[in-house]
Amino acid sequence: MEGESRMEDRRKFSREQALIEAERCLYCYDAPCEKACPAHVPVPEFIQSVRTGNLKGARNIIREANPFIEICGVICPEFCSEQCIRGKIDTPINVRQLHKFVTDNTDPEENLEPAERTGQKVAIVGGGPAGLSCARELSRLGYKPVILEKDVVGGIPAQEIARTRLDEEIAGKETGFIVKHFVEEVKRAEVEFVGDLLKEYGAVFISTGLEKEQEPDIPGTDLEGVFFAREILKNVRKGQKSPAGRRVGVIGGGNVALETAAVLKAEDPGRDVEVIYRRGLKELKAFREEIEEAVERGVTFQFMAIPREIRGDAKVEGIMVTRARLSEPDESGRRRPEPVENSDFFIPLDTIIIAIGQKAGEKFPEIEKTAAGLIKVNDKLETNIPGVFAGGDMVNGACTVVESVRDGKKAAASIAEYLERGKA
Ligand SMILES: Cc1cc2nc3c(=O)[nH]c(=O)nc-3n(C[C@H](O)[C@H](O)[C@H](O)COP(=O)(O)OP(=O)(O)OC[C@H]3O[C@@H](n4cnc5c(N)ncnc54)[C@H](O)[C@@H]3O)c2cc1C
Ligand code: SF4
Numbered sequence: 001m002e003g004e005s006r007m008e009d010r011r012k013f014s015r016e017q018a019l020i021e022a023e024r025c026l027y028c029y030d031a032p033c034e035k036a037c038p039a040h041v042p043v044p045e046f047i048q049s050v051r052t053g054n055l056k057g058a059r060n061i062i063r064e065a066n067p068f069i070e071i072c073g074v075i076c077p078e079f080c081s082e083q084c085i086r087g088k089i090d091t092p093i094n095v096r097q098l099h100k101f102v103t104d105n106t107d108p109e110e111n112l113e114p115a116e117r118t119g120q121k122v123a124i125v126g127g128g129p130a131g132l133s134c135a136r137e138l139s140r141l142g143y144k145p146v147i148l149e150k151d152v153v154g155g156i157p158a159q160e161i162a163r164t165r166l167d168e169e170i171a172g173k174e175t176g177f178i179v180k181h182f183v184e185e186v187k188r189a190e191v192e193f194v195g196d197l198l199k200e201y202g203a204v205f206i207s208t209g210l211e212k213e214q215e216p217d218i219p220g221t222d223l224e225g226v227f228f229a230r231e232i233l234k235n236v237r238k239g240q241k242s243p244a245g246r247r248v249g250v251i252g253g254g255n256v257a258l259e260t261a262a263v264l265k266a267e268d269p270g271r272d273v274e275v276i277y278r279r280g281l282k283e284l285k286a287f288r289e290e291i292e293e294a295v296e297r298g299v300t301f302q303f304m305a306i307p308r309e310i311r312g313d314a315k316v317e318g319i320m321v322t323r324a325r326l327s328e329p330d331e332s333g334r335r336r337p338e339p340v341e342n343s344d345f346f347i348p349l350d351t352i353i354i355a356i357g358q359k360a361g362e363k364f365p366e367i368e369k370t371a372a373g374l375i376k377v378n379d380k381l382e383t384n385i386p387g388v389f390a391g392g393d394m395v396n397g398a399c400t401v402v403e404s405v406r407d408g409k410k411a412a413a414s415i416a417e418y419l420e421r422g423k424a
Contacts, residue, residue: 013094018101022051025093026085033080033095038406039066043080043095050098059106062099067136067182068129068405070108070174071157073099074166076402077287108173114181119143120202120419121184125191128155129401130207130392132178133408134415139182141416146201147183150190155209157401160233162263165293192363198387202422203415206375206383206390207408210398211361216251216354220310220319229260229355236263245350246271249319251307252355253277254398258290258299260353265297276302276347278324278337302347306339310352318348358398372397380414381407389415 013021025047033043041062049058062069076096084092119142124131127149135145152158154175157166179186191197197204213228215221225245229252232242242264248271250261257275265273275294277284280303284291305321312318323343326335360373368376368384374397375383375390382389391407393399 012104013097013101015101015105018050018098021094021098022047024086025051028085032083032085033093036079036083037065038079038400038403039072039409041065041080043093046102047093047095047098050102055102055106056110058102059108059110062102063108066402066405067133067178068157068174068401069099070103070170071129071166072096072402072405073103074170075157075161077400079402108177112181115140115142117142117144117184121146121200122415122419123148123197123201123204125197125204125206126155126208126392126394127153127175127179127186128207128209128392128404129157130209130394130404130408130411131155131205132175132183133405134205134207134391134412135408136178136182137409137412138415139184141412143202143416143419144184145182147179147186148189148191149186150188153179153186155404160230160237162233162259162266163237164263164266165259194364194366194385194388198385202387202419204388205408205411205415206364206367206388207392207394207404208361208363209393210358211363212359213354214357214359216307216356218307218309220312220316221354223310223312223316224314225312225316225350226310226352226354229256229353230358232260232353233263236267242267243351244268244271244353247349248273248351248353249302249347249349250275250353250355251277251319252357253279253283254285254355254357255287255290256358257353257355258284258286258294260355261299262290262294262297264353265294265299269298272300273298274300274302274347274349276305276307276319276321278304278306279326279334280304283326283334304337305347306337308344311346316350316352318346319352320344320346358393360394380417381411382414382418387418389418 027044031044046058046061078096080095081092121144125148127147138145158171244264250257261273304324306324308320323340324337327338330336381391389411391411392404
């Protein structure tokens with residue numbers, strides 16, 4: 001792909017930079033960074049190990065809390081750094097880059113103690129970050145996790161996130177490592193119902209993520225030249241050329257929109273790629289880095305623009321939008337865009353990419369769902385069917401890798417408790 005360069009390579013710490021960064025840590029008592037991390041990585045403890053040069057120890061400390069240590073070292077939005085006390089003095093510690101420094105300079109096979117698996121089999125439907133984290137924890141507790149996966153094991157990081165952000169070596173290596181050491185078996189299957197799974201397995205964990213994309217309620221979405229963003233990301237990740245033309249509009253303001261815009265620009269730097277968003281720069285929902293990468297690659301923005309109609313004669317010729325002004329905050333806490341009278345204008349385009357959000361599929365009809373189609377669980381992540389647990393995006397809506405890790409770990413503890421109860 002033309003213009004391909006991994007952003008994280010440019011942000012890597014040298015040994016000297018890592019030591020300087022580790023020296024800045026205040027090693028807070030009751031550290032807010034550790035509490036803020038959904039996987040509860042003991043941040044000051046691992047940074048202390050980096051400071052003393054014990055990188056193997058640092059890897060073990062992070063890995064104990066988070067099986068997705070390599071992937072989070074590249075794409076975690078750093079809930080920890082947001083709470084870093086050092087940020088009140090000058091700038092927060094760059095925790096994620098310290099993770100990356102540790103993983104780049106240590107061998108995952110060292111100090112590994114996979115447990116002997118003698119317990120029951122547990123079915124894990126969907127082998128993304130939530131499913132694989134659950135598998136690792138169950139395996140360490142002596143159970144036999146079996147992954148039922150319809151596509152490539154690894155979920156979104158392995159199937160969709162652009163190689164320019166997370167390359168195959170990292171995503172594939174980490175997933176392969178977890179499967180090799182902690183998974184009893186991977187079965188290729190697209191599961192639609194819980195059905196008989198409870199007859200074959202002691203318990204079931206559903207972590208199938210969000211399968212579908214939201215469609216805008218505007219005319220013209222059926223024209224040739226209109227595509228959904230995640231489909232494009234999936235195909236480009238597999239090495240295929242995207243079907244995008246020379247003038248591309250990406251509707252949306254979240255991570256998927258910004259990532260798709262950056263990928264299309266990286267694929268062909270000569271093509272115009274514009275993000276069309278109803279609100280302003282401050283309201284973009286994408287992570288800061290996604291925005292930075294898109295800007296660095298030359299993506300442009302049409303802010304305060306409400307899409308009205310995709311126009312064209314069989315093929316896309318452009319989009320009519322109305323200028324917006326921001327009014328009071330809505331239920332999301334962001335200011336609501338309102339149309340400005342007589343402000344419609346036309347943007348000529350040959351390709352439109354829709355990236356306005358993800359939604360759950362219709363599988364597992366026997367399980368109670370929310371109005372948005374997400375699986376309902378109690379505080380143990382158990383569904384309305386005893387022995388069937390769920391977590392990750394399928395429960396929370398679109399979230400992050402480390403939040404899915406949190407759910408996988410929690411579900412494993414609940415499943416072990418459930419199976420122990422069954423023995424009594
Ligand atoms: C483009 C994009 C960029 C993102 N960027 C970031 C980022 O930078 N940082 C970050 O932390 N998070 C990011 N996220 C979010 C993150 O990837 C997700 O929150 C996380 O992957 C959710 O994990 P999960 O295990 O719940 O689901 P998924 O990762 O979606 O995994 C679900 C798995 O289940 C399988 N599956 C689905 N249905 C079935 C079925 N019926 N039977 C069997 N298998 C099935 C799928 O093939 C998949 O492997 C991004 C998401 C997207 C879409
Ligand atoms: S996993 Fe993410 S939130 Fe947790 S310590 Fe690492 S970078 Fe911070």
